[in-house]
Amino acid sequence: NAGVTQTPKFQVLKTGQSMTLQCAQDMNHNSMYWYRQDPGMGLRLIYYSASEGTTDKGEVPNGYNVSRLNKREFSLRLESAAPSQTSVYFCASSGQGTGSSEQYFGPGTRLTVT
Amino acid sequence: GNSVTQMEGPVTLSEEAFLTINCTYTATGYPSLFWYVQYPGEGLQLLLKATKADDKGSNKGFEATYRKETTSFHLEKGSVQVSDSAVYFCALSDPNTGGFKTIFGAGTRLFVKA
Numbered sequence: 001n002a003g004v005t006q007t008p009k010f011q012v013l014k015t016g017q018s019m020t021l022q023c024a025q026d027m028n029h030n031s032m033y034w035y036r037q038d039p040g041m042g043l044r045l046i047y048y049s050a051s052e053g054t055t056d057k058g059e060v061p062n063g064y065n066v067s068r069l070n071k072r073e074f075s076l077r078l079e080s081a082a083p084s085q086t087s088v089y090f091c092a093s094s095g096q097g098t099g100s101s102e103q104y105f106g107p108g109t110r111l112t113v114t
Numbered sequence: 115g116n117s118v119t120q121m122e123g124p125v126t127l128s129e130e131a132f133l134t135i136n137c138t139y140t141a142t143g144y145p146s147l148f149w150y151v152q153y154p155g156e157g158l159q160l161l162l163k164a165t166k167a168d169d170k171g172s173n174k175g176f177e178a179t180y181r182k183e184t185t186s187f188h189l190e191k192g193s194v195q196v197s198d199s200a201v202y203f204c205a206l207s208d209p210n211t212g213g214f215k216t217i218f219g220a221g222t223r224l225f226v227k228a
Contacts, residue, residue, distance in 0.1 A: 004157070031214065042118075042203060042218035043158070050214055058215065090157050101207075102148065103216065105157030 002026055004106035006091050012112045013081045021076040021109050023091030031094045032074035033058075033103065034066060036087040043090065049074055081113045116141045120204045120219035127194055128227050135189040135222045137178075137204035145206040146213070147171075147180055147187040152201045152221070161189075161202070199226045 007022045025032065030051045035043040035058075045058030049068040063085060065077045074093075078085060088110050092103040121136040139147065146165045150158040162171030167182035176191045187204060204219040 033214075033216075040220055042220045044218075045215060048214050050212070056214070092157075101213065102160040102163060103158075105159065107155075107157050 004091055004093055004104050006089075006106035006109050008109060009107065010110050012114065013078075014114055015082060017081050018077065018079050019081065020078075021089055021091075021111075022073070023075065023106060024073045025091075025093040025104070026072065027093060027095070027104065028071070029093035029095050029104070030071070032068065033092040033094075034064070034074070034076045035090045035092065036060065036085075037090060037108070038087050046076065046089075081111075083113045085111065086113045087111060116145070116206065116208050116210075116217050118204050118206055118217050118219040120202075120222050123201075123221070123223040124225055125222060126225045126227065129196055130193045131226075133189070133191040133194045133198075133224070135202055135204075135224070137187045137189065137219060139185050139187065139204075139206050141185075141206055141208070143209040145209050147178070148205040148207070148216070149176070149178055149187070149189050150203040150205060150218075152203065154200075158203060194224070194226045196226045196228050199224055 004025045033048040034046040047066040049055045052071045091106045094101045094103045117140045148163045149161040151161045152158045162173045164171040164180035170179045178189045201221045201223045207213045208215040
């Protein structure tokens with residue numbers, strides 16, 4: 001039982017390049033999330049998927065797109081990377097998406113855009 | 115809007131000292147409250163939670179009580195260990211979005227010296 005897995009762990013991009021961050025969970029969770037973590041700012045929600053087939057914007061969606069490929073997988077795409085997108089990205093999942101359910105996090109992807 | 119404010123770090127303590135990390139929140143309705151912990155190089159993991167007023171969450175010697183009258187959820191531990199060194203995040207689950215939009219504080223880094 002791997003929990004939430006993310007690939008890659010590290011990535012360096014040049015401004016304008018594109019890439020997709022992959023996330024998968026094996027806990028049969030309905031809901032999945034993408035966050036970015038910046039120093040002194042906690043975690044900010046980029047997009048979430050309440051259930052398979054649905055996606056919604058979070059607090060900071062600009063410059064990103066997502067795909068809920070199936071119940072297990074939720075990818076995050078940067079179409080044209082910018083230095084402001086240098087951050088650590090975390091994927092998370094939760095079982096019911098209700099107010100009391102905890103989220104399970106992956107190990108993160110450290111992205112640097114030069 | 116909803117928000118979480120927690121004390122700035124870093125907090126540096128000696129082993130066996132008493133720990134308090136303050137957290138206050140602003141929310142409409144009745145959110146669930148969480149403390150997550152992040153060890154170096156890892157994703158966040160749930161430490162404890164409380165879903166209604168006067169609930170006490172506890173785990174691994176850590177405790178926090180949901181105080182609606184003071185809108186607080188302070189984290190405490192009676193005797194910290196070196197292994198408790200980590201970043202601690204207070205969070206609330208926004209009831210107005212079905213719990214999908216969890217709001218995180220900025221995090222408090224704890225260093226425990228032997």
